[in-house]
Amino acid sequence: MSIKVCNVSYVYHRDTPLETVSLRDVSFDVDPGEWIAVVGHTGSGKTTLAQMLNGLLFPTSGEVVVDGLKLYPKAPHLKSLRRKVGLVFQYPEHQLFAETVLDEMMYAPKNFGIPEDEARRNIEKTLELFDLDENVLSKNPFELSGGQRRKVALASIMVVEPDYLVLDEPTAGLDWKGREALFSILEDFRTKGTAIVQITHDIEMVLDHCDKLLVLENGRKKLWGTPAEAIEELAEKPVKGLVLPEVLEFAHSLRNAGLNVPLTWDEKSLLEAIEREVSSCIS
């Protein structure tokens, strides 16, 4: 049970003057309950990759296999796979269309043929997770605040309880508070066993949460590993357009200057290491 992405490449506008290669030979796996961060500069192919995990785009070469089933155009199992792999586009609130939040939340369950009473129960659970009030159900999505609209959009995807959740820049346009709220919701889902694939250009935001990082540069896999492994490499060989946390950059400079400190992005542990070093120098 996992998503396997094997040697995937993707070309837009193939055989025309506008041909663009957006992914080249990318491979990685998503195991149940894992939190994967896909990081890269604008145009590095993150959105293209996200759409492939859900069978919205199909690889030009290579393959994507979800729970043992390969994705290809018009596959009979496409719909059930889309239920398994939830995909949250960037600015998901742009896809709201229904007159009430309830109709919006019922849309995916109806499409996937989930019985009404089960859908109802799921909606209640999901609302609770998202810290939304019951009476929001009768409201029109367009009269909610921006942050609440984003929550409703996310909830309307989560209500079918996918095993994998792919989010394309889910924090775009959110303030600090909204971001923290979103991360705590995602952590809740992870503890329930949902695998998360989070796409972002801001590596600092995901370091504390993810199990593994996939770094893309111009459509190529640049790096694949745990946050600790990744920052070790990134500090030595920066990737175009990826800004490392300041604390990490500082730790790296200290280390280059000969101090014995760990490469960390956590202020407190860096401070402690520096204090240790300084006091050992003095004594």
Place this chain on the structure above:
Amino acid sequence: MHFLEHLSLGQYVPAKSFIHSLDPRSKVLAVMFLITSVFLANTTLWPYVIWFVLIVIISSLSNISFKTVVTSTRPVLILIVFTLAINLFFADGRELFRIAFISITEEGLLTGIKMGLRLFYLVLFANITMMTTSPIELSDGIESLLSPFKRYGLPAHEFAMMMTIALRFIPTLLDETDRIMKAQLARGADLDSGGIIKRFKALIPVLVPLFVIVFQRAEELAVAMEARCYRGDYGRSRMRPLMWGVCDSLYLSAILFISASGVILDRWIL
């Protein structure tokens, strides 16, 4: 869901070429000359060969392969075939052969081919022109060509501005449509099965967000234009004034000469 996979009809392809570098006015006038002449010639098929060669030459001067130009006209091919068929089946004249109760006449065949070719050339040439002219240039060119009629009350500038905005937003809206469709597909939508009513109902979740976005964009654009003190044509200067060069005169004369000789050949010589 893959309608962005192919180049759409008339999509601008940025590149450097002789045709790209021409003044939009000469290109627009050339299209008008060629189309007029194609519709004026109607006795023989010979001029159509000349025009075809001309179109192939122009496309080779535009740095876009002829194949690309032809494939992107695919959406109108059905219209062309339809035109051919109508003429083929419903013209009177000397019978060539019969298929069941339909008689195919020589006149019908000839008119059908000619009408089909005319349409095809029209689309082909307009397509090359659109592919090599950015939307902004195109509407600047049209504005400039229409400006003599301003004194008779024709709102040339407003017309061109509307065209620019529409052309500018077509790719954006196609992108948005693609995104929204994909987002709803990810939520299990079934966009391409069932009868007409079911399909239309399935489109509502795509159309509503699209309209919301269109209105939002329109409002943002209006505010942005107002914030930059847009007040129509009055006292407006241009970042890139149109420049008519020797090449433009040459190009236009060449097209005019060839188009005219096609018509003359057709009417008085052959």
